[in-house]
Amino acid sequence: CGFEQANILMPLRPSPGFKNVHEVLVGCSDEFFAGEDEPISFFSSRSYVSFPSWNVDDEGILEYTLQTSAARGLLLYHPGQAGDFIAMEIEDGLIKAYVGKHKSRAQLSSRRSVNDSHWHYVELKFTAGYLQLTLDEEIVKKSLPPHSKLPLLKGSLFVGGVDDSTRSDVIKLELISVSGKYARGGSFKGCLRDLKANSEKKSLKNVLVTKDISAGCETESAFNTNLSLEVPVKNATVKAAPTFDCSESNSFELQNCQQLRNKTTPRCYSSDHT
Structure with a gap:
């Protein structure tokens, strides 16, 4: 890997006073070569992916299928204007959904738990008149007060967790998944596939930023492992994954991310490289 004829990634060792290396791994992450239908x-505890802002007009429909053994974790967060937000989390194995503002939000909870390591279909649907949560065949619906308005969303759609710059905003919402000792983490641990926002497919092909995720599904033992250290999983060494930034604000990395997704020049750049 090189930039302006400089070999910037070899050797992959820090050099005091000259070069710092943070969370950079040898080789190219498999997420760059993942297909649209690849699970994530x-x-x-700090995993997440982010997508461009979700534009909601008359109604919002978010759907996905998940598999997990975790009893808690942040599934979704999208900030909005003037305190508006959308969020979903797992609390005590139940799916919780929130739409509105911090002090005047509507919320729903599934009646059945999802942390049984089986695949479950989840759909969140909301309009100015109601909020509806579907878990497999179960539907829970709640009418909203008269003159309610749809949230005005802005910023990124976060799935599975949030980045550090957004974390303080989520903590203020007092969601259980990022409260107390989980305030510095709280991410969903498990697998997620078939993510759609208003029928538009969301996949690793169109992410902005990723952290501590991989294409395909890992085993349950991998979900429960502390990956801040190197540990053996299925006779292989697993390390903390770097953060990849493919947002438009990072034009240098965006170009290389696009090249990787087009399977051209095999370059790898982490947002933590210096």
Whole structure:
């Protein structure tokens, strides 16, 4: 890997006073070569992926299928204007959904738990008149007060967790998944696939930023492993994954991310490289 004829990634060792290396791994992450239907595995307490802002007009429909053994974790967060937000989390194995503002939000809870390591279909649907949560064949619906308005969303759609710059906003919402000792993490641990927002497919092909995720599904033992250290999983060494930034604000990395997804020049750049 090189930039302006400089070999910036070899050797992959820090050099005091000259070069710092943070969370950079040898080789190219498999997420760059993942297909649209590839599941996403979230394997650490700080995992997440982010997508461009979700535009909601008359109604919002978010759907996905998940598999997990975790009893808690942040599934979704999208900030909005003037305190508006959408969020979903797992609390005590139940799916919780929130739409509105911090002090005047509507919320729903599934009646059945999802942390049984089986695949479950989840759909969140909301309009100015109601909020509806579907878990497999179960539907829970709640009418909203008269003159309610749809949330005005802005910023990124976060799935599985959030980045550090957004974390303080989520903590203020007092969601159980990021409260107390989980305030510095709280990400969903498990697998997620078939993610759609208003029928638009969301996959690793169109992410902005990823952290501590992989393409495909890992085993349950990998979800429960502390990946801040190297540990053996299935006779292989697993390390904390780097963060890849493919947002438009990072034009240098965006170009290389696009090249990787087009399977051209095999370059790898982490947002933590210096």
